Amino acid sequence: RAKELGGRRVEVFAAHMHADVVRRLELAADLQRALLAGQFAIEYQPVVDLATSRVTAVEALVRWWRGSTLVPPQQFLGAAEDTGLIVPLGEWILRESCREVAAWRASSWDIGLSLNLSTRQITAPRFVETVAAALAESGLPASALTLEVIEEMLVEDAEEIIGRLSELRAMGVRLAIDDFGTGYASLALLRQLPVDLIKIDPSFVCGLGRDETLTLLTRTIVRLGHDLGLMVVAEGIERPEQLELLREMGCTRGQGYLVARPMAARGVDSLMRTSLAPVPPLQNTA
Numbered sequence: 001r002a003k004e005l006g007g008r009r010v011e012v013f014a015a016h017m018h019a020d021v022v023r024r025l026e027l028a029a030d031l032q033r034a035l036l037a038g039q040f041a042i043e044y045q046p047v048v049d050l051a052t053s054r055v056t057a058v059e060a061l062v063r064w065w066r067g068s069t070l071v072p073p074q075q076f077l078g079a080a081e082d083t084g085l086i087v088p089l090g091e092w093i094l095r096e097s098c099r100e101v102a103a104w105r106a107s108s109w110d111i112g113l114s115l116n117l118s119t120r121q122i123t124a125p126r127f128v129e130t131v132a133a134a135l136a137e138s139g140l141p142a143s144a145l146t147l148e149v150i151e152e153m154l155v156e157d158a159e160e161i162i163g164r165l166s167e168l169r170a171m172g173v174r175l176a177i178d179d180f181g182t183g184y185a186s187l188a189l190l191r192q193l194p195v196d197l198i199k200i201d202p203s204f205v206c207g208l209g210r211d212e213t214l215t216l217l218t219r220t221i222v223r224l225g226h227d228l229g230l231m232v233v234a235e236g237i238e239r240p241e242q243l244e245l246l247r248e249m250g251c252t253r254g255q256g257y258l259v260a261r262p263m264a265a266r267g268v269d270s271l272m273r274t275s276l277a278p279v280p281p282l283q284n285t286a
């Protein structure tokens with residue numbers, strides 16, 4: 001009887017596994033088709049100067065329009081990594097966003113571009129050349145591009161990844177550690193990889209003013225970044241109280257729904273028009 005039960009348990013488990021494998025294979029095929037069908041889009045989230053609210057950069061965030069449903073990146077990036085599709089997809093995101101940001105800059109809007117990378121992309125053949133080509137084709141200066149990595153990426157192939165990123169940095173591209181503080185290696189990483197910027201993870205920022213420890217940790221990260229001569233960006237600002245505390249801590253850059261949500265290129269166009277519009281003379285406001 002015990003054997004019978006055990007046997008059934010194995011069967012149930014196997015059915016689960018099977019369904020999971022099938023779902024992943026379907027997702028992989030769908031992603032491949034989606035890339036060919038042009039179903040991916042890029043949204044841009046403004047990064048602002050917290051003192052002036054001036055937009056200093058935009059972060060490119062990939063979106064998948066599957067029919068009329070928007071699939072969040074967390075639901076397909078894993079599969080895109082596993083299947084290697086992240087390489088052509090990432091290259092499309094790189095070229096497209098460099099082109100769009102270069103066009104905004106050509107309208108005298110001084111903004112930078114921040115891009116998220118995954119391990120598979122960085123270790124792909126000719127990654128450095130691909131980035132260099134995207135810059136050359138778009139005319140975007142290397143110094144206007146920031147590449148974001150997370151610490152987990154440096155667990156495997158660390159030497160190769162650090163080597164390639166360092167090569168790009170030597171060309172003038174800036175490097176950032178995204179989700180700073182959430183992994184095991186944050187501090188060690190700052191020694192291994194020459195970075196220009198750290199992005200404080202929303203899990204710290206969300207506790208600002210509500211949780212003493214998280215507030216203290218945020219303050220500590222801001223100070224650490226500045227002591228190391230790095231730019232510090234706070235992510236996930238949703239409440240005015242967080243903004244006030246960050247300003248008071250001396251954090252100069254921020255991102256979050258309170259400031260601006262990720263938006264399509266058209267949204268950035270109108271943001272640019274507002275940003276570049278001359279301040280109307282006082283007598284016209286009556």
Ligand code: C2E
Nearest residue numbers: 061062072073093116117118236237238255256257258262
């Ligand atoms: P991330 O790079 O840390 O991006 C920030 C995420 O936080 C984005 O989610 C953004 O929409 C969201 N966010 C921004 N402000 C707020 C806020 O105030 N509150 C809350 N709750 N969330 C906020 P998204 O677009 O879903 O992206 C999730 C992650 O997927 C990104 O995290 C990044 O790791 C990855 N990702 C996105 N686009 C790409 C891409 O083009 N390539 C690669 N390799 N990864 C990407």
Ligand code: MG
Nearest residue numbers: 059116148178
């Ligand atoms: Mg990011």
Ligand code: MG
Nearest residue numbers: 178179199235
């Ligand atoms: Mg982040």
Ligand code: MG
Nearest residue numbers: 150178179201
């Ligand atoms: Mg993240």
